[in-house]
Amino acid sequence: MKNKFEFKDFPKLETERFILRKGTVDDCSDIFELYANENVVKYLPLNLFESVEDAMVEINWYEKIFKEQIGLRWVIEEAKTKKVIGTCGYLNYEKEHNRIEIGYDLKPDYWGQGIMQETLGKIIHFAFTSMEINKIEAKVEPENKASIRLLGKLNFNVLFSILKSEYIELNEESRL
Numbered sequence: 697m698k699n700k701f702e703f704k705d706f707p708k709l710e711t712e713r714f715i716l717r718k719g720t721v722d723d724c725s726d727i728f729e730l731y732a733n734e735n736v737v738k739y740l741p742l743n744l745f746e747s748v749e750d751a752m753v754e755i756n757w758y759e760k761i762f763k764e765q766i767g768l769r770w771v772i773e774e775a776k777t778k779k780v781i782g783t784c785g786y787l788n789y790e791k792e793h794n795r796i797e798i799g800y801d802l803k804p805d806y807w808g809q810g811i812m813q814e815t816l817g818k819i820i821h822f823a824f825t826s827m828e829i830n831k832i833e834a835k836v837e838p839e840n841k842a843s844i845r846l847l848g849k850l851n852f853n854v855l856f857s858i859l860k861s862e863y864i865e866l867n868e869e870s871r872l
């Protein structure tokens with residue numbers, strides 16, 4: 697099967713206000729600040745970061761998924777200030793189905809300024825035009841209104857699911 701997920705170098709992208717680039721050791725303190733914030737990790741499958749070492753582990757993971765060609769994670773750098781304000785990217789690439797999952801987060805000071813809409817717009821275009829991706833999925837908690845609104849603006853449709861724990865809980869309740 698045709699597979700264009702074969703980048704020799706990490707792809708650097710640009711939007712009007714931001715540079716999307718590979719994360720490096722120099723970004724550790726920004727990544728730490730990002731994920732040491734309770735409001736950022738609230739709906740993410742991540743524990744609150746407790747030290748800069750946690751950020752180093754995260755950046756190493758970005759490197760690993762890129763090398764294994766199962767994902768790409770960009771850090772979002774504000775072009776004007778050179779500050780790293782968040783991350784976005786892809787994980788869990790399934791070659792057989794040309795399917796991938798999207799992930800994203802921003803420091804709270806930057807929420808509500810159309811930043812993620814701008815950056816995701818860029819990486820979605822990139823996935824469909826340069827990575828041979830056919831389907832992009834997003835896993836979102838129903839309470840994460842900002843993320844749901846953002847995905848709606850980007851024309852994502854709803855996907856339903858049920859967890860085993862929810863199924864058991866509901867069925868136990870109906871037996872009472």
Ligand SMILES: CC(C)(COP(=O)(O)OP(=O)(O)OC[C@H]1O[C@@H](n2cnc3c(N)ncnc32)[C@H](O)[C@@H]1OP(=O)(O)O)[C@@H](O)C(=O)NCCC(=O)NCCS
Pocket residue numbers: 735736737739740800801802803806807808809810811812813814835836837840841842843845846849
């Ligand atoms: C989700 C998140 C990335 C949104 O980024 P953002 O840059 O603030 O989003 P945007 O400014 O591009 O907003 C996109 C749309 O969502 C709306 N929106 C943003 N925050 C919202 C909120 N808290 N409640 C309702 N709508 C919201 C915006 O108003 C905009 O819609 P509009 O153009 O009609 O006004 C940000 O809230 C975040 O980092 N959250 C924590 C991490 C996280 O949950 N990531 C997603 C995991 S699935």
